Amino acid sequence: MSKFINIGDTIEAEHANACVRKLEWKGPRKHPITNECMMLYESNRNSNVEIVKVYAGEIKKGTEHFHRNMGDILEADSISIYVDSTRREKSDVKEGVSARHGAQLIDIRKRSISTIKYPLHNLFKCLGLGSSVDIVKTIK
Amino acid sequence: MDNKDITINIQESSCPETTMIITDAYQAQVQTLSQKEGWVLQQATVISKDDVFLKTISGESDAIKLLLKAVNNRTVERNYFKLYCEMLDSSIAEEEFDKLIELNENDYIVSETDEPNDNQIKMAFRLSEHIKGVNSLNDFTALFSFNAKKIEALLEKNYE
Numbered sequence: 001m002s003k004f005i006n007i008g009d010t011i012e013a014e015h016a017n018a019c020v021r022k023l024e025w026k027g028p029r030k031h032p033i034t035n036e037c038m039m040l041y042e043s044n045r046n047s048n049v050e051i052v053k054v055y056a057g058e059i060k061k062g063t064e065h066f067h068r069n070m071g072d073i074l075e076a077d078s079i080s081i082y083v084d085s086t087r088r089e090k091s092d093v094k095e096g097v098s099a100r101h102g103a104q105l106i107d108i109r110k111r112s113i114s115t116i117k118y119p120l121h122n123l124f125k126c127l128g129l130g131s132s133v134d135i136v137k138t139i140k
Numbered sequence: 141m142d143n144k145d146i147t148i149n150i151q152e153s154s155c156p157e158t159t160m161i162i163t164d165a166y167q168a169q170v171q172t173l174s175q176k177e178g179w180v181l182q183q184a185t186v187i188s189k190d191d192v193f194l195k196t197i198s199g200e201s202d203a204i205k206l207l208l209k210a211v212n213n214r215t216v217e218r219n220y221f222k223l224y225c226e227m228l229d230s231s232i233a234e235e236e237f238d239k240l241i242e243l244n245e246n247d248y249i250v251s252e253t254d255e256p257n258d259n260q261i262k263m264a265f266r267l268s269e270h271i272k273g274v275n276s277l278n279d280f281t282a283l284f285s286f287n288a289k290k291i292e293a294l295l296e297k298n299y300e
Contacts, residue, residue: 028220028241040278044275120277123265
C-alpha cells in the first residue's frame with residue numbers, strides 16, 4: 001500500500017475507486033503502451049485513484065513498472081484513467097469532500113490503468129514555447 | 141513616384157528557414173496593374189533553404205499537414221459521439237453499436253501512432269495554442285495522432 005505522486009506513475013487495477021474534482025470523458029482511445037482500445041477519462045483537479053481489487057491477469061510487455069498492490073493510490077491534479085469498457089462510467093457527486101469543494105466519486109468495476117500525466121501548460125514552458133508574436137516594422 | 145511617399149513593410153517570416161527581403165528599400169517601386177481591378181503586382185526577393193518557401197506557399201508544409209490531420213481526427217471523435225448518442229436514444233441497438241465500432245475502428249477511434257520529429261512537435265504545439273479544446277497532453281496527442289512516448293522522450297531530452 002503506497003502513495004504515488006510523480007509524473008509517469010501508473011497503477012493497474014481490477015477494481016478502482018476514483019475521487020476527483022472534475023472528470024472529463026474523452027471517449028475511446030488506444031492505450032499508448034498496451035495499444036488496447038479503452039475508454040479514457042481525465043481529471044484536472046485534486047484527484048486520487050485507489051486500487052480496491054488487485055489485477056491478477058496477464059502482465060503485458062511494457063507494463064512491468066505499473067503498480068498493482070492493494071491500496072496503492074495515485075494522487076495528483078492531472079490523472080488519466082483508461083477503463084477497459086465500451087460504455088461510459090457513472091459518477092456520484094458528493095459535497096463537502098474537502099473544506100470548500102465537493103467531488104465526483106467513481107467506482108470503476110472494470111480493469112483500469114491510471115497514470116499521472118504531464119500538465120500541458122508545463123510542456124509549453126519546458127519546450128520554451130510561448131505565444132507567437134509577429135514582428136512588423138514599418139519604414140518610412 | 142515620390143520615394144518619400146512609399147511605405148515599406150518588412151515582416152520577419154514565420155516560415156522556417158526563410159528570410160524575406162525587399163531589395164533596396166529607397167528605390168523600391170510598387171507597380172499596379174490597372175487593367176484588372178483589385179489585382180496588384182507585388183515584388184519580393186526570398187532566400188530559402190531548399191524548397192521550404194515554395195512548399196509553404198503551395199500548401200505542402202508541415203503546418204498544413206498537421207492541420208488536416210487535426211480536422212480529420214476531430215471528425216473521427218465526432219463520429220463516435222454521434223453514434224453513442226444514437227445508441228442512448230435507442231436509434232440503434234447496443235449490439236449494432238459495438239459491431240460498428242469493431243468493424244470500422246478507423247472511423248470512430250483516433251489512432252495515436254505517428255512518430256513526429258522535434259520540429260513537427262514544436263510546430264504542433266504552436267498550432268494548438270489557437271485550436272479550441274486542447275487542454276491536456278491527451279487532447280494534444282489525439283488531435284495530431286502523435287505517439288505519446290515520442291512527446292515524453294522530447295521532454296526528457298529538454299530536461300537534461
